Amino acid sequence: xxxxxxxxxxxxxxxxxxxxxxxxxxxxxxxxxxxxxxxxxxxxxxxxxxxxxxxxxxxxxxxxxxxxxxxxxxxxxxxxxxxxxxxxxxxxxxxxxxxxxxxxxxxxxxxxxxxxxxxxxxxxxxxxxxxxxxxxxxxxxxxxxxxxxxxxxxxxxxxxxxxxxxxxxxxxxxxxxxxxxxxxxxxxxxxxxxxxxxxxxxxxxxxxxxxxxxxxxxxxxxxxxxxxxxxxxxxxxxxxxxxxxxxxxxxxxxxxxxxxxxxxxxxxxxxxxxxxxxxxxxxxxxxxxxxxxxxxxxxxxxxxxxxxxxxxxxxxxxxxxxxxxxxxxxxxxxxxxxxx
Numbered sequence: 412x413x414x415x416x417x418x419x420x421x422x423x424x425x426x427x428x429x430x431x432x433x434x435x436x437x438x439x440x441x442x443x444x445x446x447x448x449x450x451x452x453x454x455x456x457x458x459x460x461x462x463x464x465x466x467x468x469x470x471x472x473x474x475x476x477x478x479x480x481x482x483x484x485x486x487x488x489x490x491x492x493x494x495x496x497x498x499x500x501x502x503x504x505x506x507x508x509x510x511x512x513x514x515x516x517x518x519x520x521x522x523x524x525x526x527x528x529x530x531x532x533x534x535x536x537x538x539x540x541x542x543x544x545x546x547x548x549x550x551x552x553x554x555x556x557x558x559x560x561x562x563x564x565x566x567x568x569x570x571x572x573x574x575x576x577x578x579x580x581x582x583x584x585x586x587x588x589x590x591x592x593x594x595x596x597x598x599x600x601x602x603x604x605x606x607x608x609x610x611x612x613x614x615x616x617x618x619x620x621x622x623x624x625x626x627x628x629x630x631x632x633x634x635x636x637x638x639x640x641x642x643x644x645x646x647x648x649x650x651x652x653x654x655x656x657x658x659x660x661x662x663x664x665x666x667x668x669x670x671x672x673x674x675x676x677x678x679x680x681x682x683x684x685x686x687x688x689x690x691x692x693x694x695x696x697x698x699x700x701x702x703x704x705x706x707x708x709x710x711x712x713x714x715x716x717x718x719x720x721x722x723x724x725x726x727x728x729x730x731x732x733x734x735x736x737x738x739x740x741x742x743x744x745x746x747x748x749x750x751x
Contacts, residue, residue: 412451412517412535413570413706414672418499420569420703421485428565429611430558431493435473441482442500448534449501451672454516454576455563456505456536457598458484459545459589465489468542473497484540492558494539504540505532508583519575525585532583537566545591560598564605571667571707571742574602609711638738640670645683645725648741666710666724669740674705678736679729682710686720694723705736 416424418439425432442449462468468487472495475481482498489495509525513535516522541559543549563577570576579595580587640646648666666682680703685696702708710724724743728736 412453412672413669414674414676414704415450415452415500415537416566416569416706417676417704421499421566422496424565424569425486425494425562427610428561428568428605430561430565433493433495435469435495435497438473438482438496439499441473441498443480443482443503443533444500447501447531450534452537452570453513453535454537454572454578455566456532456538456578456580456583457559457563457590457595458504458538458540458580459543459591460487460540461545461589462542463544463549465491465493465495465542468540469495469497472540475503479503484538486539486562488539488541488555488558488562490542490552490555492552492554494558494562501533502538503533504538505536505580505583506586508532509585512578512583516576516578519573522578522582525583528584528586536578536583539563541590543590543592545589547591549592551592556593556598556601560601560605563598563602565610567602568606568610568709569707571669571709571740574599574606577602633740633742635740640726640728640736640738642728642730642733642735645727646738647723647725648738648743664712664722665742665744667707667740667742668710668726668738669707670705670728671737671739672705674728674736675730676704677731678704680704680708681727681729682708683725684710684712685723685725687723688720691721 422432460468460472462471472483472487473481475483480503482502484502484504485496485498487495487497507528508530509527510530511523512525513530539559539562541555543551567574567576577599580589582595638646679701681699681701683696683699685694687694700710726738730736
């Protein structure tokens with residue numbers, strides 16, 4: 412699980428994923444604070460509104476109704492594919508659900524059928540209400556479904572989650588049927604495909620190779636050993652070292668890092684790839700990329716690596732009070748070619 416994104420960070424994540432966003436009133440501070448916890452968060456819940464019309468749907472999701480005060484979600488996705496942000500923080504959208512489902516989402520495993528309602532979902536999930544009557548007949552326009560996919564992927568990418576972190580309301584509790592009109596397995600497959608592309612583009616994160624280039628092996632390594640990151644110091648992340656190239660090769664390498672939930676929102680998180688020679692000396696760094704706050708972050712590098720070079724990655728976190736931050740998980744993925 413992860414610390415919830417700040418309002419500014421989620422807005423940036425949605426826009427980076429190519430989503431059209433409308434900010435509705437004081438959405439950044441509109442929430443159900445004081446009525447239960449908000450965070451740590453584990454995933455995204457997709458709903459249908461059982462309403463028609465953008466204005467009416469946004470209004471009810473923002474304000475709620477008798478017996479269920481708003482906000483009823485964080486964003487409303489209309490049939491034109493526009494995300495209307497109506498609240499941030501705790502929202503009345505998921506309600507009670509099955510704790511075993513939450514455990515599966517956290518582990519990013521197959522979901523069990525919900526049969527208990529013993530866990531507060533409003534504390535653990537982001538929520539998108541999607542404008543649809545939910546009768547199985549009201550159509551889902553392609554542009555709307557694409558926006559739903561991108562909005563879900565934006566939050567997953569920001570936290571370093573997979574598509575398994577996206578569920579339907581009906582998968583959280585046996586008291587609901589939404590979303591109706593498409594399958595969640597297919598929806599997650601689309602989110603997974605989106606996450607394999609660079610944000611906001613249709614460019615695969617692992618590009619195809621020319622016929623003259625030998626087939627690469629794939630680096631796919633995960634490490635859950637905690638590492639303390641002193642504030643302001645560059646720390647190299649240790650992975651298995653297969654990245655020795657016999658010649659220039661096109662590559663796209665992704666590193667996901669997850670910081671402890673207690674990491675301050677105003678911490679600066681910097682990542683940079685760099686090259687060394689075969690002895691590990693004479694480093695040359697690529698451009699540093701800066702993120703903000705705790706939770707998950709992704710860093711990507713595309714290009715060519717000269718023959719006989721090692722590709723490395725370093726992380727630096729700078730906190731306002733100079734306190735250290737714990738790195739709790741990291742993964743590295745991408746193609747590589749061993750030396751001839």
